[in-house]
Amino acid sequence: MAVWAIGLMTGTVLDGNVDIAMVRTDGETIHEFGPSALSPYPGEVRPLLAEALEAAARWGFSGEEPAIFAEAEQALTRAQGEAVLAFLESHGIAPREVAVVGFHGQTVLHRARTAERKGATRQLGDGHAMARQLGIDVAFDFRSADVLAGGQGAPLAPIYHRALLKRIGAGPETAILNLGGVANITLVDAQDGMHAFDTGPANAPLNDWVRSHTGEEMDRDGRTAARGRADEARLARLLEHPYLSAPYPKSLDRNDFTAAMAQGLSLEDGAATLTAFTAGAVARALDILPARPERLVVCGGGRRNPTLMAELARRCGVEVVDADALGLRGDAVEAECFALLAVRALAAMPISFPGTTGVPAPATGGRIARA
Numbered sequence: 242m243a244v245w246a247i248g249l250m251t252g253t254v255l256d257g258n259v260d261i262a263m264v265r266t267d268g269e270t271i272h273e274f275g276p277s278a279l280s281p282y283p284g285e286v287r288p289l290l291a292e293a294l295e296a297a298a299r300w301g302f303s304g305e306e307p308a309i310f311a312e313a314e315q316a317l318t319r320a321q322g323e324a325v326l327a328f329l330e331s332h333g334i335a336p337r338e339v340a341v342v343g344f345h346g347q348t349v350l351h352r353a354r355t356a357e358r359k360g361a362t363r364q365l366g367d368g369h370a371m372a373r374q375l376g377i378d379v380a381f382d383f384r385s386a387d388v389l390a391g392g393q394g395a396p397l398a399p400i401y402h403r404a405l406l407k408r409i410g411a412g413p414e415t416a417i418l419n420l421g422g423v424a425n426i427t428l429v430d431a432q433d434g435m436h437a438f439d440t441g442p443a444n445a446p447l448n449d450w451v452r453s454h455t456g457e458e459m460d461r462d463g464r465t466a467a468r469g470r471a472d473e474a475r476l477a478r479l480l481e482h483p484y485l486s487a488p489y490p491k492s493l494d495r496n497d498f499t500a501a502m503a504q505g506l507s508l509e510d511g512a513a514t515l516t517a518f519t520a521g522a523v524a525r526a527l528d529i530l531p532a533r534p535e536r537l538v539v540c541g542g543g544r545r546n547p548t549l550m551a552e553l554a555r556r557c558g559v560e561v562v563d564a565d566a567l568g569l570r571g572d573a574v575e576a577e578c579f580a581l582l583a584v585r586a587l588a589a590m591p592i593s594f595p596g597t598t599g600v601p602a603p604a605t606g607g608r609i610a611r612a
Contacts (some may be wrong), residue, residue, distance in 0.1 A: 243272040244340035247377075248580030249321055251347055253422035253495035253544065254444045255294070256289045256458065259321050261328050262576035263339075268585040269347070271404050276332045277573040280324035280405075282317075289313045289349055293365065297349035298496055314365040317347055321366075322374040336376050342582030343607075344368055344381040345575075351384075351494040353393050354599070362394040368610035380583035380607040387593040392600030395425075395492035399437035399597040400585070401578035402427035409538075409567045416527075416534040417564075418553075419574065420543025421445060422495050424523060427597075428530050436530055437597040438489035439521025442498040443543045447515045450500040454503045454508045463516065463548025469509030471517035475502075479518050485525040490599030519543070520552035527557055540564040540574040582607060 243265050250260045259282065263275030282290075289312065296307035321344065329336060346366020354360030368381030384394040402417040406429055409415075416428040424443035428436045434489035447466070448459045460466055479502055484491065501517060503511030527533050537559055543549050544563050554561040582592050586607030593600045 243267040243270075244584060245275060245338055245492060246341050246343060246580040246584050246585065247325060247339055248576040248578060249325070250345050250575040250579055251317070251321070252575065253294075253348055254448055255287060255291055256542070257282050257314060258571060260322050260576035261324060261422065262570070262573040262580060264577050266404075266581050266584050268581060268588055268590050269404065271408055271581070274570065274577075276328070277570055277576065278328050279572065280322050280328065284302070286316050286320050289316055293347070293349050294495075296574045297363065300350070302363075305560050307364055308382065310365060310416060313347070314367055315370075317365060317524050318367045318370050319374070323458040325375055339377050341378045341380055341583040341587050342371065342375060343579030343586075344371055344379050345383060345579045346381060351492065353492045353494075354388070354391065360388045360392070360394055362388050368608060372610035372612045375595040376612045378587070378612050379610045380586040381610065382608045383582055383586070383592065383606050386606040387598050387600050387604055390600050390604050392598035392604065393490050393492040394598060396427075396437050396439060396597060397582060397592060398425060398575065398578045399427040399435040399594070400592060401574070401581045402437070403429050403433070403435055404581065405569060405574070409569065411538070413532055414534055415536045415538060416530070418537045420519075420539060420541040420549070421575065422544070423493050425525050426523070426530075428534055430531060435594055436489070436594045438491045438526070439493040440526035441485060441493070441519060442497040443519050443541065445495050446498055446500045446502060447512060447519070450503055450511050450515055451508075453500065460512050460516070460546065460548075463546040465509055466512040466516040466548045469507065469511070469513035472506060472510060476517055476521060480521050480525065485522055486529070488529065490597065492598070508601075512533045516546070516549050517552050517556065519549060523553060523559045529560070534559060536560040536562060538562050538564050538567060538569070540569065540571040542572070543572050
């Protein structure tokens with residue numbers, strides 16, 4: 242039975258907002274899109290999360306967790322809960338009308354499994370505290386079970402991407418590309434099987450590069466990169482990184498590819514090179530899919546960067562389409578995804594698969610905090 246669910250997402254790009262989206266779904270099909278919103282964090286939360294990310298990088302899953310994790314978790318849980326309550330009030334929705342909230346939390350560190358080591362992942366977010374705050378059941382901690390079962394813990398979006406592709410009537414000729422802090426791609430084959438992985442960085446290195454040089458939060462409208470010229474010799478070397486040609490399943494942490502790739506270049510040329518690298522990494526990803534798609538439907542914040550979109554079309558040799566042009570909501574896809582995953586978690590339906598995270602068999606995931 243289809244129910245209304247709310248999804249929450251805040252990415253590693255740390256833009257200072259939480260994405261909120263409501264969908265009516267049975268966990269397989271999107272029956273109806275509800276409202277969506279971008280809700281800014283209170284001023285003190287974002288610096289706290291940035292500090293937690295820095296502490297996580299130093300920690301590296303070794304020894305005691307940084308003390309700041311508990312403080313940041315409490316602050317972001319409270320802030321996201323308040324954002325949901327304001328969202329419900331603004332749209333005249335009673336909490337009892339919502340079956341579940343999918344609370345992704347904030348990823349502070351992610352380490353992919355390799356042949357030599359186990360994977361590990363850490364998201365900050367107290368689902369029990371949020372359930373008490375909202376009076377609504379909350380699904381949270383979506384990645385840990387997959388990692389424990391031998392999966393990568395990411396990407397989790399493919400099952401939702403499959404629902405989106407069905408909604409727009411697309412087949413194996415079309416893949417969905419999400420451009421958040423990290424980029425991930427999903428292709429659904431003719432047998433309904435999902436092939437998905439992180440392609441490389443998306444917005445995170447470029448944002449960090451621009452912020453460190455100008456104090457601006459991003460390369461707005463791709464204007465900085467448009468004024469520069471990509472260092473093609475450096476780009477060719479960067480594109481030889483072994484991750485890019487490695488078979489999937491595979492996943493990335495935000496810190497696996499950083500703004501240091503542009504070190505020594507001017508602001509504009511560095512931005513152009515980082516933008517071109519994101520597109521070039523996607524081109525490499527298309528080459529290792531079982532069949533090369535002819536069209537990329539792009540969602541996430543990176544689709545708002547026309548320089549990046551042009552680079553994708555040029556370097557990938559495919560049609561590049563903004564998800565919004567097909568009646569989807571490019572800014573809300575990740576939040577919508579966690580609404581659908583929450584419904585699947587409530588029903589004990591699988592949320593990760595061998596062709597997505599590399600888990601040995603389709604696996605359930607997410608913990609449920611009852612209101």
